[in-house]
Amino acid sequence: MSRDENRLHLAVQKSGRLSDQSRQLLKDAGLKLLQGGRNELAARAENFPLDLMLVRDDDIPTFVADGVCELGIVGQNVLEEYALGLPEPRIEQVAKLGFGRCSLKIAAPDSLRGFELPMLGGKRIATSYPRLLRRFLETNGLDAEVVAMRGAVELAPRLGIAGFVCDLVSTGATLDANGLAPVADVFDSEAVLVRTMRPIDAAHAEQAQALLTRIDGVIATAESKYIVLNAPEGALPAITHILPGAEAPTVVPLIGRPGHVAVQAVCQESVFWETLERLKAAGASAILVMPIEKMML
Ligand code: PRT
Ligand code: ZN
Numbered sequence: 500m501s502r503d504e505n506r507l508h509l510a511v512q513k514s515g516r517l518s519d520q521s522r523q524l525l526k527d528a529g530l531k532l533l534q535g536g537r538n539e540l541a542a543r544a545e546n547f548p549l550d551l552m553l554v555r556d557d558d559i560p561t562f563v564a565d566g567v568c569e570l571g572i573v574g575q576n577v578l579e580e581y582a583l584g585l586p587e588p589r590i591e592q593v594a595k596l597g598f599g600r601c602s603l604k605i606a607a608p609d610s611l612r613g614f615e616l617p618m619l620g621g622k623r624i625a626t627s628y629p630r631l632l633r634r635f636l637e638t639n640g641l642d643a644e645v646v647a648m649r650g651a652v653e654l655a656p657r658l659g660i661a662g663f664v665c666d667l668v669s670t671g672a673t674l675d676a677n678g679l680a681p682v683a684d685v686f687d688s689e690a691v692l693v694r695t696m697r698p699i700d701a702a703h704a705e706q707a708q709a710l711l712t713r714i715d716g717v718i719a720t721a722e723s724k725y726i727v728l729n730a731p732e733g734a735l736p737a738i739t740h741i742l743p744g745a746e747a748p749t750v751v752p753l754i755g756r757p758g759h760v761a762v763q764a765v766c767q768e769s770v771f772w773e774t775l776e777r778l779k780a781a782g783a784s785a786i787l788v789m790p791i792e793k794m795m796l
Contacts, residue, residue, distance in 0.1 A: 502567075506548045507706045510562045510571035513540075513553035517690050520598040521572045525551075527720075528713040548706055559693075564589035566697035569707055574599050576628060576667060576688040583630035591694045594714060597721060599690035601669045603628055605635075606679040608656055614682040619643045619663065625655035626665035628686075635685045653677040712795065720794045724770045727763050727787045729753060734782030735760070741777050744768035765791065 502508070511521040525532060531545040535553070542551040552568050560581035563571040575592070582588060605624060607614055619641050626632045629647040636643055646661045653673055655661040665685055668674060674681060692714060694707065726745070730738050739748055739762070748764035762783075770788050778786055 503550065505702075506550050507570065507703055507710065508550050508552055508562075508568040509710075510552045510554055510559045510568040510573075512556040512559070512572070515556060517556060517572065517574065517599050520596075520690070522551075524572075524596060524598075524714065524717060527717045528710065547710070549710065560590060563693050563695045564697075566695045566699070569695050569699050569703055570710070571693045572596065572690055573693060574601070574688050575691055576601070576603055576631070576686060578691065578693060579686065579688075580628050580630050583634060589696050591696055592691045593694050593711060594692040594718060596690040596692060596714075597718060599688070601667045601688050602684055603631055603665060603686040603688065604668045604674075604681040605632075605663055605665045605683040605685060606653075606668075606674050607663050607682045609678050609680050611680075611682075616641065616683060619683075622663055623661035624663040624665050625652050625661035627652055628665060631686050632665045635683075653679060716793060716795045719767060719796055720791050722769060723765055723767050723791050723794060725763070725789045725791050726766055726770065727761065727785075727789070728778060728783040729756075729759060729761050729785045730781075730783045732758050732760055735762070737781040738762060738778060738783055739764075741774065741781060742766055743770060743774060765794075 512518045522532060530547050530549065532551065533543045533545055535542040540553055542553060544550070552562060554562060556573060556577055559571045559573040560578055562568040578590065578592065582590065616639055620643060623644045623646050624632060625646040625648050627648055627650065629645045632645050646655065648655065652664050652666045654677065655664050656679065657677070664679060668681060671681065699707070726742060735750065739745070742748065742764050744767035745764035748762050750760045750762055753759045753761055775786055
């Protein structure tokens with residue numbers, strides 16, 4: 500499939516930790532993606548003027564910076580490492596996507612006791628994120644040697660390449676399996692939607708905006724719940740105070756129950772059992788919490 504100038508181009512990871520959730524996000528935004536073959540470099544959306552460019556995550560910032568892809572989905576770790584190497588910004592982050600969460604951490608051998616940051620002075624630290632690590636070291640006034648490695652960073656101490664590592668951690672199992680323990684947080688990351696800062700024509704800009712609006716809706720919907728409850732009027736101030744992230748709830752009278760009202764609200768934060776218990780204690784009854792299927796803000 501050759502590049503079609505009339506369509507938007509969105510760079511996503513072809514296969515890896517971000518691939519499935521990137522595609523799911525687009526599906527949730529109503530896009531029907533045509534299944535390309537295993538070796539395809541692109542996948543077309545059937546019902547939206549968009550082509551996915553399926554690439555390695557490390558290449559996504561370059562594609563977006565150059566404007567080959569107007570949009571991209573990439574981890575902030577990869578994005579920031581790339582951006583730190585540029586003389587001026589060329590990519591704009593437009594939305595956090597809430598998946599692919601991980602943290603770039605410095606780790607030391609388990610056997611090291613009583614770690615404190617100054618202990619890094621003069622030491623060697625192996626990482627695939629040399630720019631992020633250097634920025635951290637500079638910010639903290641530490642003089643350590645950064646050893647850049649492309650992968651298998653966690654093996655560096657055992658191989659005698661470096662005393663410390665600086666690597667991405669999600670569950671911590673990999674560090675653990677290699678006899679390492681995290682000692683300092685360098686950078687927290689999640690997948691983000693990015694946009695090129697190269698000028699794009701009006702038609703593309705309009706398509707991109709339409710897609711962003713849908714994606715914003717999907718993100719907002721993921722956490723949001725619709726709450727309906729009954730309450731005595733006097734309890735309204737306490738109840739609206741407890742409702743998480745609800746703005747301007749609807750309050751309607753209940754026929755046949757003077758002094759009582761029904762409250763309806765969209766809560767843009769998670770609603771936990773504890774919240775329901777507090778609502779009940781404040782006087783609420785018949786509390787319903789419902790998922791929201793679609794939302795356009
Ligand atoms: O082939 P391609 O270059 O596209 O993929 P890749 O192998 O470079 O990247 P991939 O698929 O591993 O990760 C893509 C993105 O997912 C990263 O850039 C991060 O933004 C995000 N992400 C989230 C992670 C992790 N969690 C993660 N745990 N990326 C890597 N890891 C690795 C980490 O490097 C370490 O080796 O997983 C291991 C640690 O995991 P835990 O769970 O044992 O702590
Ligand atoms: Zn990669």
